[in-house]
Amino acid sequence: MPGGPEEPEKPAPRTPHRATALRIGPRTALVLAVASAAGLAMFLWPLFVAPAPGGTAHAADAPLVFVVAMPVILAVVLAEMSSGGIDTKALALLGVLSAVNAGLRPLGAGTAGIETVFFLLILAGRVFGPGFGFALGAISLFASALLTAGVGPWLPFQMISSAWIGLGAGLLPRRVSGRAELAMLACYGVLSAYAFGLLMNMWFWPFSAGTGTQLSYVPGAPVLENLHTFLLHSLATSTFGWDTGRALTNLVAIALVGPAVLAALRRASRRAAFEAPVTFTAAQRG
Numbered sequence: 512m513p514g515g516p517e518e519p520e521k522p523a524p525r526t527p528h529r530a531t532a533l534r535i536g537p538r539t540a541l542v543l544a545v546a547s548a549a550g551l552a553m554f555l556w557p558l559f560v561a562p563a564p565g566g567t568a569h570a571a572d573a574p575l576v577f578v579v580a581m582p583v584i585l586a587v588v589l590a591e592m593s594s595g596g597i598d599t600k601a602l603a604l605l606g607v608l609s610a611v612n613a614g615l616r617p618l619g620a621g622t623a624g625i626e627t628v629f630f631l632l633i634l635a636g637r638v639f640g641p642g643f644g645f646a647l648g649a650i651s652l653f654a655s656a657l658l659t660a661g662v663g664p665w666l667p668f669q670m671i672s673s674a675w676i677g678l679g680a681g682l683l684p685r686r687v688s689g690r691a692e693l694a695m696l697a698c699y700g701v702l703s704a705y706a707f708g709l710l711m712n713m714w715f716w717p718f719s720a721g722t723g724t725q726l727s728y729v730p731g732a733p734v735l736e737n738l739h740t741f742l743l744h745s746l747a748t749s750t751f752g753w754d755t756g757r758a759l760t761n762l763v764a765i766a767l768v769g770p771a772v773l774a775a776l777r778r779a780s781r782r783a784a785f786e787a788p789v790t791f792t793a794a795q796r797g
Contacts, residue, residue, distance in 0.1 A: 535642040543645065543678070550671040554710050557717045557741075558734050600783045605646060608635055612651035617659055626757050628655060629676060629707075630764035631772065633700055636680030638776040644677025665711070672710050676703045693769050700761030708754035712745045719748075 535543065608631070616628040632651065636644025649670040656662050656669070680699060687695050717728035726744040729737060745754075 534640070539642065547671075547675065553671075554668065554713050557713065557728055558737055601643070604639075604779065604783065605643065605650070608647055609651040609654055612647070613654035613658055616655035625760050627760060627764065628652070629673070629704065629757070630700060630761050630769070632673060632677045633680040633696060633703070633761070633765065634769060634772050635776060636677040637683060637696060638773065638780055639681070641678045641681030644679075644681040645674045646677075648673035648675070648677035665714070668711060668714050672707050676707065679703065692773075693765065696769060697762050697765045700765050701758040704758035704761050705750065705754050708749050708757065709745055712749060713741065716741055716744055 612628055612631050615631060616626070618627045628651065632644065632648050635647055639647075652670045652673045653666070656666050680696070680703075683695060683699060717730075726740060726747060728740070732740075
């Protein structure tokens with residue numbers, strides 16, 4: 512009404528705090544893009560190149576993927592250290608979270624698809640940014656493989672896939688907060704679980720299904736035909752079992768402990784003050 516008391520303005524919704532513990536500059540972004548393209552090519556090669564008969568699933572390719580994956584992690588860290596984008600606090604936090612995530616993995620050990628290694632990766636990537644999420648995904652999977660005797664030709668592919676999950680979590684929209692943020696992270700956890708399963712199926716599919724079956728890889732067949740066969744193979748072997756178990760684990764873990772873990776990580780981020788400028792003061796003479 513005219514002349515009546517004015518209503519106070521409602522405060523704008525608060526954007527969730529996210530400090531970029533490991534910033535990605537143009538140089539680092541280029542390194543990540545090239546390495547991700549190379550890693551994706553290593554996953555999708557069955558659609559374009561016929562494998563040698565009688566070969567073991569990527570046994571000879573695994574060292575090459577290590578050559579691609581591990582230098583990327585080192586390049587991210589070294590490039591950011593040289594530009595002042597990462598400090599000892601970020602390195603210490605990366606080590607602590609990698610150790611925690613590696614310790615969480617044996618709790619599920621993949622039984623019925625229950626894998627507890629991804630929900631913390633998603634939450635940490637959300638809070639600390641895509642670069643930190645990429646490094647955490649690769650390092651924590653490598654460390655957990657050492658704990659669970661899971662070192663094998665599949666490990667480099669797991670490392671790259673997990674690194675992409677952490678990277679994607681850090682690239683999610685920043686202005687989403689509250690329950691909407693939790694729902695977004697839960698949906699991302701479900702989708703990333705199925706994507707992880709598809710990628711891991713692709714690298715050994717030409718050798719796992721044998722020959723002469725309806726789910727077998729056909730060398731030289733059109734890409735769409737082999738892709739259709741691969742999707743049927745994944746649906747029959749893992750999507751409704753292992754992948755769904757992984758997706759449900761991410762969903763339940765993020766829904767139940769997500770708010771508490773996000774609050775703890777953001778509190779640690781504020782105390783660490785990753786983005787605070789470093790200043791030096793001249794020593795006072797006596």
